[in-house]
Amino acid sequence: CTKRPCKNGGVCKNRFWGFECLCSHGFTGRTCECEIDECATGANACVGNSRCVNNVGREGITCKCPVGFTGHNCEINMDDCKSNPCLNKGVCIDGINSFSCECPYPFKGRLCELGRSWFCKKRPCKNGGVCKNRFWGFECLCSHGFTGRTCDCEIDECATGANTCVGNSRCVNNVGREGITCKCPVGFTGHNCEINIDDCKSNPCLNKGVCIDGINSFSCEC
Template identity: 40%
Template sequence: GPFCEEPGDPCASQPCLNGGICQYNQYGYVCDCPVGFLGHNCEIDINGCSSRPCQNGGTCINLPNDVACICLPIFTGKFCERILNPCELLPCLNNATCVAQHQNYNCRCMPGFTGRNCEEVIDYCRLLSISCLNEGLCLNIIGGFTV
């Protein structure tokens, strides 16, 4: 009041940090801190990485109210808890079918394609040593050749 007979509102200055909620009480105020923070004014960011949440060799990064895991190439998931299906990366080209085998994959190529990821067009003219008579030409087509 005008003669200081009533205490001021200690929450008026918004002392609680990081989304903490100020609650007035008989001693002044108390901050109700969100998950991930503590301290009188919610000023301490609890390191979520201290519990080592990342699995399978993942690297933990502490974030406000959360953590992020950077996984080794063969793992996925929020905590690197799942082995990545290598076919999820869509390695096979030219409409090939991907077949996962543990942590590896094989591509079943469409006719006319070869290579680890079916990235190479088969040169049937060279492969079959086609030699055309009378200055004819051997032309590759997908899945075969024509003379």
């Protein structure tokens, strides 16, 4: 034993045949040179994705837990809802190193921090509609000629009783203002294209000929 053959804290004992090493816990071999891999034995009780580490020089193992877990064997999912992070009576749902909030209507956001005013902040109303916060959410006051939840639909006034265009005239919606516009065919005028333009107005017939008005035309009775 004077040569101190025992390694890793082993205690040397002189024997009649030579020496014997009394090894520290976790080591074995003639001179205690071999570390016992307790993680490879039934002693490994680490769960999930935790990592087993031998306790050098003492009994047992240590479990190195992944983020979000704790406990001797990493068997406990840490309660990320412990601090009550959800606002406005939101319900916290614990995850693995995370949480989510179930928000009561009309609150939104990661922590239910966005209230009714949140809706109009996103400017949901289109085509010049004005957003108003309501207790149920928001309401869009649409510009004339538009409708829908977000004023996204143009009202086809030409398909309603508002279409008073006559003959072969074409009805066109007045976008953003009331009413329609009638696009008149050649030879007609008036708000509804109801007036046949007087082609005889300039008295085109000579020698006391009588002008007969047509549609974008005239003829003379001589």
